[in-house]
Amino acid sequence: MPTVVMASSKGGAGKTTAAITLASELSRQGEEKDVKVALIDADPNKHGAKWAKKPGCPGNLNVYESDEETIIDDIEKAEDENAFVIVDLEGTASIAVANAVSRADLVIIPCQGSQDDADEAVKTIKLLRQQSKAFRRKIAYSVLFTRTSAAIVPRTLKFIVSQFKDAGVDVFNVSLIEKDAYKAVRSYGGIVNNLDPKEVSGIEVTASNAKAYAEEVKRKLKEIMSGDSDG
């Protein structure tokens, strides 16, 4: 059962939004097929766990709270009980991040189109490369741009994307667009698709963005899971 870890040592990069959105969309798709999804919240702020306690959380989504000491065991346990495991982490260079990525099939590095975010993404990539080297295991990772504009691509973002691509870093084709609906689920609870259109705008666009993101994750995972175990 694939484990996807959201990692970036920068706070506010969009890790929790990326984790909740993926967990919600996979749970939505898996509801009728009885596919279970796990969301492990290892961020001491527990924003993910707080969201899950609000009404409307999918029934097939299991939420676990974790910390740096138990994260490895928690991931392994969740892998046995769920079809997907999604791990949300604190935005710091912590050992919890290092422990979680050691059990990841795919690491998603959320990053806003700013130099600060990109610098921290590079720090995370260096950790992944060092771990891959030390433990002779290829850890797949991809940078996901977050809070992007649906209408324009600013020059700074273009420059950062091109720098990652030139360095051979995989970058998601899709990005998480800046939409109020992503924020609304955090206050109302539940998933984007079930928000009330009278209360929140842009639900359809956001749901479609979430779906495209989840599809790209699944495609990456399919490729990873069918590859050699040592990459």
Add this chain to the structure above:
Amino acid sequence: MAERAGLDLDDFDDELDIAEFAGTKKSKPKVDKKELSKVSEEAGFVSRQPNKRRRRGGRTPYTQQKNFKMRPEMPELIVEIADEIGVKDSELIELAIEALLTKKKMKDQLNRYKEITS
């Protein structure tokens, strides 16, 4: 009439079946936690949890104090001997007493010594 070849766009928007991931598990080698911590710290990823207070070793049996005067430089000599033998001051005094009692064949006191230190 000739028919144009269509573009194969049928499954373009189709989602991958989520159920196909349920049975997939990729073996991930177990990593040594100490080695993992070392690699992580080298990359600047450190522990964020408060350090647990650890008592060094067990509870010490040396709870009583005895103050007495010595000749100058004797304390330094005691430290030197203790360092050389690899024991602490309190242990050194005990070893010295044990050696003395054994040498002088003071059986009663030696037995008491053994009772105290057992």
